[in-house]
């Protein structure tokens with residue numbers, strides 16, 4: 001993997017980790033970081049030897065938002081012509097499962113990147129918020145949409161209109177995060193979740209992820225139809241035969257596609 005200035009990419013078996021690495025700016029997401037991050041994520045996504053991608057930051061900050069100092073310099077024409085930050089959409093569209101391991105601040109764009117991931121695991125120290133309202137703007141990387149889908153209108157309006165931060169416990173209670181773990185155990189516990197996912201059958205994982213995403217973007221009837229057809233299509237996977245055979249023979253499955 002090539003050298004990066006704003007991220008660190010590491011591999012442990014079938015699990016890849018992208019660590020945001022702009023400590024002086026609390027991992028604020030500038031254009032250079034986005035470009036490196038999305039390119040690295042797409043490269044990992046295209047590698048069938050990678051079964052799960054973990055995204056993390058430092059203990060103090062997952063990411064404190066888009067880079068405010070960089071944004072300050074931009075005009076409307078600048079951001080419109082450059083389609084500012086649209087590359088993040090490509091990260092949200094990866095097929096490989098992604099887990100955000102959040103410690104410290106996940107604010108603004110930081111919270112939005114965490115929400116682009118499939119699962120958020122929060123350290124007890126995590127703080128989530130959409131403080132853009134305090135800068136005279138609103139969320140711009142999907143926060144008003146993904147947060148509302150994750151936690152519902154009441155809490156989304158509360159967070160987006162007041163700009164207040166919530167801790168890990170409130171975030172879990174609200175449905176924003178999947179699990180809360182002791183801060184010092186964050187990376188170990190996320191590593192275990194990630195390697196567990198990475199050992200499953202890759203086509204089944206891709207299909208399951210896609211089905212959940214369809215739930216967020218379709219009617220119930222369309223979603224059920226998509227799920228049923230995809231479930232039936234899974235009968236064509238060799239790994240499905242192996243999975244069911246292994247169960248019948250009381251042994252662990254040896255998936256071929258993983």
Ligand code: CO8
Nearest residue numbers: 024025026028064065066067068069085108109131140141
């Ligand atoms: N951008 C740029 N620099 C930042 C950012 C940021 N978002 N956050 C922190 N920093 C810098 C600080 O300026 C400081 O740098 P320096 O030492 O050079 O002054 C350094 O990081 C350390 O920060 P603090 O001294 O402020 O640390 P504290 O522990 O006192 O405070 C906070 C931590 C509470 C996280 C505080 O830094 C803060 O409030 N940060 C800003 C949070 C914020 O408002 N985030 C939202 C940004 S807007 C956004 O994300 C919109 C995304 C949509 C873009 C869509 C484009 C189309």
